[in-house]
Amino acid sequence: MNAHRRRLIALAHPVYLSLLASVAAGIINTVWVSRLGGPAVAAVAVATNTENVLLGIALVFASGTTVLVAHARGAQDPGAVRAAVRGGWALCAVTTPAVVSVGLLLREPLARLVLGGGGPALPLATAYFAISLPGIAVFFVQQLVDGILKGAGDTRTPMRLALLANGLILVCDPLLIHVYGVRGAAASTVLCRCAALAVGLRVLRRTPLPGAAADPGPARPVGAALRRTFTTGLPMSADFTVRQTGALVLVALVARLGVTAVAAYAIAYKVMYLATMAFYAVRQAASIHTAHTRGAGREQGREIGRQAVLVSGAVGLAAAVLLGTLAPWIMRAFGAGPAVAHDGVVFLRCIGPYLLLMACCIALGGVFEGGGGAPRLLRVTVLGTAVQLPLSYALSERAGLPGIAMAFALSMALQYGVLALLVPRQEGARVSWVRGV
Numbered sequence: 001m002n003a004h005r006r007r008l009i010a011l012a013h014p015v016y017l018s019l020l021a022s023v024a025a026g027i028i029n030t031v032w033v034s035r036l037g038g039p040a041v042a043a044v045a046v047a048t049n050t051e052n053v054l055l056g057i058a059l060v061f062a063s064g065t066t067v068l069v070a071h072a073r074g075a076q077d078p079g080a081v082r083a084a085v086r087g088g089w090a091l092c093a094v095t096t097p098a099v100v101s102v103g104l105l106l107r108e109p110l111a112r113l114v115l116g117g118g119g120p121a122l123p124l125a126t127a128y129f130a131i132s133l134p135g136i137a138v139f140f141v142q143q144l145v146d147g148i149l150k151g152a153g154d155t156r157t158p159m160r161l162a163l164l165a166n167g168l169i170l171v172c173d174p175l176l177i178h179v180y181g182v183r184g185a186a187a188s189t190v191l192c193r194c195a196a197l198a199v200g201l202r203v204l205r206r207t208p209l210p211g212a213a214a215d216p217g218p219a220r221p222v223g224a225a226l227r228r229t230f231t232t233g234l235p236m237s238a239d240f241t242v243r244q245t246g247a248l249v250l251v252a253l254v255a256r257l258g259v260t261a262v263a264a265y266a267i268a269y270k271v272m273y274l275a276t277m278a279f280y281a282v283r284q285a286a287s288i289h290t291a292h293t294r295g296a297g298r299e300q301g302r303e304i305g306r307q308a309v310l311v312s313g314a315v316g317l318a319a320a321v322l323l324g325t326l327a328p329w330i331m332r333a334f335g336a337g338p339a340v341a342h343d344g345v346v347f348l349r350c351i352g353p354y355l356l357l358m359a360c361c362i363a364l365g366g367v368f369e370g371g372g373g374a375p376r377l378l379r380v381t382v383l384g385t386a387v388q389l390p391l392s393y394a395l396s397e398r399a400g401l402p403g404i405a406m407a408f409a410l411s412m413a414l415q416y417g418v419l420a421l422l423v424p425r426q427e428g429a430r431v432s433w434v435r436g437v
Contacts, residue, residue: 004289004307011285012278012311014159015150019277021159025166025189032177033185040182043124046111047132047186051139056241057099058140061091062147064233066284067370069151070291084151087225088144091233094226096140103133124182131183135190138197145200149207150288157203165196235374239365239381246385250404253392257400264343265401267334268351275319275355279362282312286366301371305423308363316359320352343401350405357412364419376422384415 033044065088072080103110111125146158169192176184254265286308293300323330327348331341368377388411395403 002303002307004304005311007289008282008285008304008308008311011153011155011288012281014155015284016278016281018159018162019281020274021162021166023273023277025169028166028170028173029185029189032173033182036177036181039119039121040124042121043111043128043182044185046121046125047128050110050129051132051136052244053241054099054136054139055143056237056244057095058143059237059240060233061088061095061140061229062143062233063236063369064088064091064147064229064231065144066147066151067232067236067287067291067372067374068229069148070153070288070370071372073152074292083225084229085148086222087227087229088148090222090226091229092140092144096137099140100134100137103129103136107133128182128186131186131190135186135193138190138193142193142197142200145197145204148204149200150284151291152207153288153292154207155285155288157200157207161196161200161203164199165192168192168195232372232374235378236369239374239378242378242381242385246388249389250392253389253396254401254404257396260339261343261401263336263340264331264347265404267331267336267340268344268347271323271330271348272319272351272355275315275323276358276362278315278319279312279359282308282315282359282363283366283369286363287370290367290370301367302423305364305367308366309360312359312363313356316356319359320355323355324349324352347401347405350402351408354405354408354412357409357416361412361416361419364416364423367423368419373422377419380415380418380422383418384411387411387414 029044029048030041033040065084068084068087069081072078072084107129108122108126111122111129142161146161149155149157169188172188172192173185176188178184180187251262251265255262286304290301290304293304327345328341330348331344336344365377368374388407391410392404392407395407397403399406
């Protein structure tokens with residue numbers, strides 16, 4: 001097997017397992033909270049969606065630190081490693097109190113906004129936020145710890161920490177939800193994350209980063225390190241935010257087709273997560289591996305891109321075949337009625353080309369992130385979203401959910417084509433960018 005492919009798979013599979021663990025924790029939470037009634041489920045769903053938005057903020061310092069640590073490791077520059085770590089901690093320290101303070105101050109208006117008004121779910125969501133928003137500090141620091149370890153080439157420890165946190169949630173959820181209701185769900189998540197974070201900090205303290213034993217040279221200003229982390233991580237955070245915003249708008253477009261279409265789309269989208277998380281795991285692996293091989297030349301970066309596309313594309317093709325074949329059984333497993341099941345099966349059988357193109361596009365994006373080309377990647381994402389939304393509107397008018405699937409595929413084909421054309425330029429930019437580190 002190609003050496004780059006082996007390294008990508010070795011880095012990617014722990015990331016994928018940690019992502020699966022996080023999704024499993026959300027499902028566990030929902031199962032136990034569902035026993036408290038519909039308003040409780042709505043309250044927890046609101047809080048979970050809010051955390052997904054806040055993840056975009058955490059990516060500024062977490063992803064920025066990952067890339068900078070990986071570049072410094074590839075350059076065997078211990079001073080740059082320490083500067084990248086200090087910059088990540090400084091940016092996290094500045095960002096976290098502001099997010100927590102504003103969130104707590106506006107927790108009731110925030111819950112009202114997301115719920116679309118008042119109702120019985122409002123006080124439950126507000127009570128959940130009163131515990132979960134301070135817990136965002138734990139979530140943010142854990143993202144940073146994971147980012148530092150990943151930049152150093154260790155994706156297994158973040159996986160183990162995710163499994164630990166979500167395993168503890170599995171044990172604590174029933175007890176705390178039974179005693180404290182919705183507040184117990186929030187407390188369980190925060191406390192279990194605290195336990196995992198304590199272990200993560202201990203591991204980070206005991207595991208020397210690459211080059212830490214060498215003479216780091218003169219200390220680099222914290223302010224400059226913070227700014228570098230911010231400028232490196234911001235495009236990656238913005239890319240995530242644009243994709244999330246586009247996904248929310250698409251739900252509104254699907255809603256125009258009726259309740260049946262929305263239900264079918266929601267089930268299919270959740271199932272697709274199993275594949276798309278694998279694509280993003282390969283993307284992280286490609287970003288880390290590209291950064292580690294900095295200065296190795298044009299052909300090295302191109303080969304990493306080719307291997308990332310092959311690995312992720314194979315997963316995308318397998319997912320397309322499996323979802324198309326198993327679509328009726330999948331819809332039946334979710335208890336979908338005949339009308340919802342019919343629309344869901346049709347959508348899952350039409351989404352295959354999109355999954356294959358998305359797999360290639362997302363994986364190739366990792367080479368841009370690791371090579372300092374995240375701003376280019378962001379512009380391509382914005383272009384794709386700008387094309388996808390009106391195209392989805394137009395094609396859904398004519399063909400319903402299959403039209404949505406066709407719009408997805410056409411938009412992703414455009415993004416992949418542009419990224420493939422930019423790869424030669426990206427390689428030249430990568431060398432000049434890293435020389436400025």
